[in-house]
Amino acid sequence: MKVDVAIIGAGPAGLTAAVEIARNGLSAAVIDEYYRPGGRLLGQYYEDPYAPADQRTWDGKKEADQLEEKARSLGVHIFMNVTVWAVSGKWRVDMAGGDLPAITSNVLLLATGSVEKALPVPGWTLPGVISVGAAQTFTNLHHVAVGKKVMMAGIDPLSLSVMIELKNAGVHVAGMALPPMSSVTGKNKTPLQTVERLQDVAGLAPNLLVRKLGKFALKRFPKLTASGLRFNLLKVNNVPIHLRKAIVKIEGEKNVEAVTLQSVSVDGKPAGKTESVEVDTVCLSNGLYPLIDLAQTAGCRLVDMPELGGTVPLHGPDMTTKVSGLFVAGNITGIEGAKVAMAQGRLAAASILQSLGKQAAITVDEAMTEVTNAREKAPLRFLPDIEEGRIKMNKIWEAESAHG
Amino acid sequence: MDDMIICRCEGVYLSDILKAIEEGASSVPGIKKRVRAGMGYCQGRVCQPVIRDMLESKTGGEKMPPQQRAQTPVRPVLLDDMIRR
Ligand SMILES: Cc1cc2nc3c(=O)[nH]c(=O)nc-3n(C[C@H](O)[C@H](O)[C@H](O)COP(=O)(O)OP(=O)(O)OC[C@H]3O[C@@H](n4cnc5c(N)ncnc54)[C@H](O)[C@@H]3O)c2cc1C
Numbered sequence A: 001m002k003v004d005v006a007i008i009g010a011g012p013a014g015l016t017a018a019v020e021i022a023r024n025g026l027s028a029a030v031i032d033e034y035y036r037p038g039g040r041l042l043g044q045y046y047e048d049p050y051a052p053a054d055q056r057t058w059d060g061k062k063e064a065d066q067l068e069e070k071a072r073s074l075g076v077h078i079f080m081n082v083t084v085w086a087v088s089g090k091w092r093v094d095m096a097g098g099d100l101p102a103i104t105s106n107v108l109l110l111a112t113g114s115v116e117k118a119l120p121v122p123g124w125t126l127p128g129v130i131s132v133g134a135a136q137t138f139t140n141l142h143h144v145a146v147g148k149k150v151m152m153a154g155i156d157p158l159s160l161s162v163m164i165e166l167k168n169a170g171v172h173v174a175g176m177a178l179p180p181m182s183s184v185t186g187k188n189k190t191p192l193q194t195v196e197r198l199q200d201v202a203g204l205a206p207n208l209l210v211r212k213l214g215k216f217a218l219k220r221f222p223k224l225t226a227s228g229l230r231f232n233l234l235k236v237n238n239v240p241i242h243l244r245k246a247i248v249k250i251e252g253e254k255n256v257e258a259v260t261l262q263s264v265s266v267d268g269k270p271a272g273k274t275e276s277v278e279v280d281t282v283c284l285s286n287g288l289y290p291l292i293d294l295a296q297t298a299g300c301r302l303v304d305m306p307e308l309g310g311t312v313p314l315h316g317p318d319m320t321t322k323v324s325g326l327f328v329a330g331n332i333t334g335i336e337g338a339k340v341a342m343a344q345g346r347l348a349a350a351s352i353l354q355s356l357g358k359q360a361a362i363t364v365d366e367a368m369t370e371v372t373n374a375r376e377k378a379p380l381r382f383l384p385d386i387e388e389g390r391i392k393m394n395k396i397w398e399a400e401s402a403h404g
Numbered sequence B: 001m002d003d004m005i006i007c008r009c010e011g012v013y014l015s016d017i018l019k020a021i022e023e024g025a026s027s028v029p030g031i032k033k034r035v036r037a038g039m040g041y042c043q044g045r046v047c048q049p050v051i052r053d054m055l056e057s058k059t060g061g062e063k064m065p066p067q068q069r070a071q072t073p074v075r076p077v078l079l080d081d082m083i084r085r
Helices: A012-023 A039-043 A060-073 A132-141 A157-168 A191-201 A206-219 A221-226 A293-297 A338-355 A364-376 A386-403 B014-022 B028-035 B047-059 B079-084
Strands: A002-008 A028-031 A045-047 A057-059 A077-079 A083-088 A092-096 A102-110 A114-116 A129-131 A150-153 A173-178 A233-236 A239-251 A258-264 A270-278 A281-284 A288-290 A302-305 A310-313 A326-328 B005-007
Touching (some): A002 A012, A012 A028, A012 A060, A012 A338, A039 A132, A057 A060, A060 A077, A102 A338, A132 A157, A150 A157, A150 A239, A157 A173, A157 A239, A173 A258, A239 A270, A288 A310, A326 A338, A338 A364, B005 B014, B005 B047, B014 B028, B028 B047
Parallel strands (some): A002 A028, A002 A102, A028 A077, A150 A281, A173 A239
Antiparallel strands (some): A045 A057, A083 A092, A092 A102, A114 A288, A239 A258, A258 A270, A302 A310
16 A cells, blocks of 8 residues: 555544645555554543633543544544554555555654653552553543552652542542652652642642642742642642652552552652551552654654653654654654644644645644644643753754754 | 562563663663663563663763664564565
């Protein structure tokens, strides 16, 4: 099979791009190794307080279904349960798991999304320990309760969001604690830094966090914390958020039976006693990072950019790369929410259409503005310095372009 | 500190990795060549970011410790799939 555009990843970025490309008269194929289109959309279900009144509930499954239907009605080829294991030439996409061994295309769009960063803590390989993403998928996609009594470790925008989702589904969450304070798990997780990040989730639990502290207080939270971290314990949806306790160990013979928590000082040093809390499930959260493997094998230069969540392919603000015929969109360019990924998918499509000399319904400039708008209205902010990261990337891109 | 597995595919422990760092490993490939972390089924998808954090905090240089290169095939595939090519 030969198509104009081959798209790897049927998440919001890839599907939105496919719709836009097909709508403007080009052929597109989307390939994904999961059994169902939608990527990370499939696990998302929450209130979006910034959306118009009639769209407050963000139902990712519904969004995914609508995108799939639109794509199929426009003749987009969708390959599910198919893994792309190589990309080469311009372009050949090698696939495993389906009937076709490969497809060829003029343009390749990588929309492979992001994956979770592990959070090792003694006992983390025991049955009953799961990642926050698994908890989200079990709860919202499969409607399976992950356990009877759950402790979450890692207090960040995603884990807070999933905690609320678990509670809404009727799962008993015993509490949330800080990740282990060790060099194994990286930095930036002290009580002080954790509290600073809480303002990024104010949108998700506005009536809880903001009502309690006031929007104003949240903005000044860092100062409050510096003066002694007054809020050692916060309750969100009735779940205790232990801002001064870190998980140090998960215990159990064959399964999770308990977790050990250690009190820590504001700057993350052990201080005082440890305690054991009986739980049967532990849910670990340590952030996300872009999945760039195919970009690297396609010859794209990679840039280390912690502000964007890790190592990302060098790309322009219009989703082009320095490899001709290669484009990127979505979380592969940096960790953000689903609506940003969709806007980036549209933008990549506009750039692709332009590169092939096609008239598009939306111009590249308009599509870039939509990405910025989506970013400003995002209910969930995964990284505190995302804008800075985007600006830095654009600067590197410009410098590289000046060299030719 | 309690020991624990860091690379789940190859069963490599924290103590193995710390020892490799002591022996002079300063990059993810350096660790990998010494103790096989990142050489299994997931090709470092789980352990590489963790090992990189460990290296960074131990060696603490200006630059982030080098990572391993993704290589084709980027996922485990059957020989049959490769032959069909
Ligand atoms: C655990 C987790 C939870 C998240 N929760 C939220 C949330 O609650 N709200 C929110 O707004 N955002 C959330 N996100 C961020 C999420 O990444 C974005 O919302 C959005 O889904 C990104 O879209 P995307 O199209 O870039 O990637 P994705 O939605 O991740 O889709 C990428 C797709 O590419 C496929 N793929 C990758 N490599 C290959 C290959 N080699 N062969 C075949 N297929 C491949 C994957 O199977 C996947 O379906 C979460 C992300 C993760 C990882």
